[in-house]
Amino acid sequence: MQEQILRKIFLGFIHIHILHHAKKEPFYGSWMIEELKEHGYNISPGTLYPILKSMETSNLIEKEERIVEGKVRKYYKITLDGEDILKESKSKAKELFKEID
Template sequence: MLNGFEEDFLQDFVKIYILESARQERIYPKDIIEELKEIKCEVELGMLHSLFHKLHQKGYVEVETSFVKGKIRKYYLITKKGKKALEFAKSRYQDLMDLIV
């Protein structure tokens, strides 16, 4: 179980990862979970959907729906606003990492 600091840190990291992934191609939340598992980063699907929803509400990603095997599937793409936010976040994280490492 994560404490408050760990959960906040993980959510911030995952938001940046979502934006970076959505910059490269349209993404599907379950695919993100699988990618994060590869680096031993366990994320609950509910938390991930919440992060996607927040990023969408703030205009950082847009939703594209498709029918796959008779079901509606939501894919996400980064917006111009999301690209600016991603570049800012990557720059800030790099500056902070330079200070602590």
Template sequence: MADAKEHLDKLLQELRRGTITIGVLSQLSEAQYGYSLVTMLSEKGIPVEPGTLYPLLRRLEKQGLLDSQWDTNEARPRKYYLLSKTGKEVFDLLVVEWKSIVSSLNHVIENEGDEKNGDH
């Protein structure tokens, strides 16, 4: 079973890497700084390492999906990220795609179960 667990960990890691972007974009209709996002996402059941999130935020910013602004009024200067106009559009499209993937996969997984039940 230890073997299966190892495979599972690897596959989960890949799966998470792909979906984390959706999670991040979903939380940024209001400006957030990096660590507040880490906390927020983990509270909602999407754990993400700061070492993964921070480079991801910069990459999304570079791609033009996020805008950023330094807030130097607080005790600690923080960089806030917010969805850009393109980012919003992309996120909306992404959600539609995601839902269709989820429903297709659900369909596939459940049908697989039905067939097995039918065979035996």
């Protein structure tokens, strides 16, 4: 039960994290898994890819295929809608952290 609640909370953080990096520069899935690991989130491809897919469907990020070492690699970058959501999420997060700090 506690774990499910934490998952829900972290899911929001992970969305913000993804948008933040998608804005900085396009990334690919396994890079994001490593990046999140460094921040203390152990997230499997089976969890990350559906999140990326749903963010793509919601038009927050878009996929771009690049050939890297002869293989197709999918990169994700932020859309204009995604930038709006990121901006709003950041201001809400800042407001919250100011309160609970």
